[in-house]
Amino acid sequence: MSWLQDPVTIQCLYIVAFALFIYGLMGLTGPRTAVRGNLLAAVGMGIAILATALTPGMGNWWLILLGVALGTAIGVPAARKVKMTAMPQMVALFNGVGGGAVALVAWVEFRQSHGFADEPAHVSIATLFAALIGSISFWGSNVAFGKLQEILPGKPISVGRLQQPLNLLLLVIGVACGVVVVAGGTSEWLMAGILVSSALLGLMVVLPIGGADMPVVISLLNALTGLSAAATGIALDNTALIVAGMIVGASGTILTNLMAKAMNRSIPAIVAGGFGGTGGPGPAGPTDKTVRQTSASDAAIQMSYARQVVVVPGYGMAVAQAQHAVREMAKELESKGVAVYYAIHPVAGRMPGHMNVLLAEADVPYDHLKEMEEINGEFARTDVALVIGANDVTNPAAHTDPSSPIYGMPILNVNESKSVIVLKRGMSPGFAGVDNDLYYDSRTSMLFGDAKKSVAAVVEELRAL
Template identity: 75%
Template structure:
């Protein structure tokens, strides 16, 4: 039986890695998810076959509740709410690890007679898992707009409070590891770690939220790996390390895409609501508006059109009508491409997922580094709800909070048409200089309705 369990684990790990490879592109992402899910199923079976496994009724009850809550939630969630679901589900994973660490503390009477590495790994998992759970819940609240997206800070006291709560969690862990067995110590550790998760994420603004979700996901993976080490569970160790490593790499890549360091993000992000007018003068500057009819005519006589999607497209659920518009343009012999910024939307790959759902050919999705050199040859750049990722202030205004952030250089196109409901700012809370460019026209209104009108105009041409 031991050999059989080991073989199941090896197969499941191979499926984890192979499934992860499939997530590198929209075409293979669904298949990759299914492959990884099969691997997780085998890992669960192997764990349940482990000698000494008891409480089958409790296990079945837990699995049943999880399936009853998780499956309907995942099936019914709208694509616009996917970031919130990712944050929430990730938090549940961290919370589960923290609870397992608590159970391990209770069943071993404070890790009495356990090797030191078991106590250290379990306490690390408890701290990190609790931070991930509560931090993910705050991220969910911000994304769901239950909590303000603006940074919520304690001012000058923010960093001292963060440090104090962290020290408290470490002190509880040290006391437990050196022989403390009172359950209040473990409760204190979990509470301190939970408060740390809350006070760290609250000051982070909406502009940094994609990076925060990725970072919390990595933390959950690391806590699971540590708990696997404490429990001598190979599946937890390997799966946790895969999640922790991939999440850490992704977090670093996204931070670089925003020209922000991870410590700077954790220390307090920016954005979320208040508009900061360029230059601080507060003057009202004129913009040029256009109509769906003029937009359709302009694109119909173009050679190349680049669509730049953002969170506004996601909110309006406009991806399908955008695809319909692109087909009409392609039928007229016009080249259509989609410019994808790494942090457009509210989670990694948000725009890729939406456009793949609308059956946009993968070849038309162009990453930032690839498409930026093509804007100079682009006749029309159609910006749909993207804001900060197209703001030229990132290159021209040293005083801007997004200065140095790599952007999609749509302002290099021959003409730019921006679809927005209003002149409101993006997550960073600053004016977009693109709106006032002489080459830019604004088409105000709901993105789905506006593109639908453009489609009808294109059909009539």
């Protein structure tokens, strides 16, 4: 055995990899260090793969190389070409692939060990847990992808009152099959029962959840995938899988909890389904309410004489790719002595950090990006709040209408500004399918059209002043 395949060398490589995982994750806590954090974590994963490959008896190297080549050929172009607006869908897909891989590994281990005939109880339990959770994550993530990509309807799809009893029945079937296997059952039909029941459970749990809750669901499924990977690591006695899986599981759980709190929703309530339609075309708004329209020239005049302007970006800005035009507008305003800040809601843009990444891409200074808790106290002193494609996170109904599905959700207090200008294509509701009361406020004016074109027109008007 060469020194490279010495167990001590392999464990040392794993320790280096884990350190890079942790430092990489720490780097993701801020825009300035996020790129470096990604690179550190990627290097750590590369070292972990190398250490695993050096383990004696790894198997067929040609199959390993073929898998690496196929994964690289698919993953790299997909990651490079995907638009930021489609990032949540890609996260759902990649997360689902991880869960599916774990489920397949569990199936292979079951077959090779003849139903865990000679394996310790902890190995069989961990493997069966990985199969159950991995299959749920794979199929649930595919449903989440379909809803975000609008292949499936964003509205909840359920079987009514039978939904929860059916979910419970599927869970019982999967667990019962696992108990029989641990007790000594070796029939492949038992493993098939686990995989099929958990697949149906993954579908039946996510289908009734509305599109507005889908980012939280993706985060939850990501945490489950991490836990299933850690369980697989226990079964295979692979330190890399155990540590990486637990990091993903723990961080995913924390993120899920933070996102749920940001929407004032409990995780059990989200899993139970219930609200959240689609961000597509919706009703044109109540017939007894009217809106005031404005023009690019009026908006430019209003902002140029302001002391402070707060830009509130949302998913509409991301779709229009208007971040660079917004930065140009901010430069023009700042040259006229206007203070410009950006209000960032924790779940704006379908995923945490979405707006931060887009604005950082346009070279917006980091100290101008203000989190919700920091900026909400400033709206009362703000002359103009410019809302660009943000819907649910600016809806005053979250504070004023107890009958609203989003009542109690923390929002940006845009309605406290002296004046509000909203950039939207039309009057369709947000991703939660709820009409926005802000649009009918007497201090609000609407500038309809593509956000990028509208902001560009405002920039031209500012330059002409």
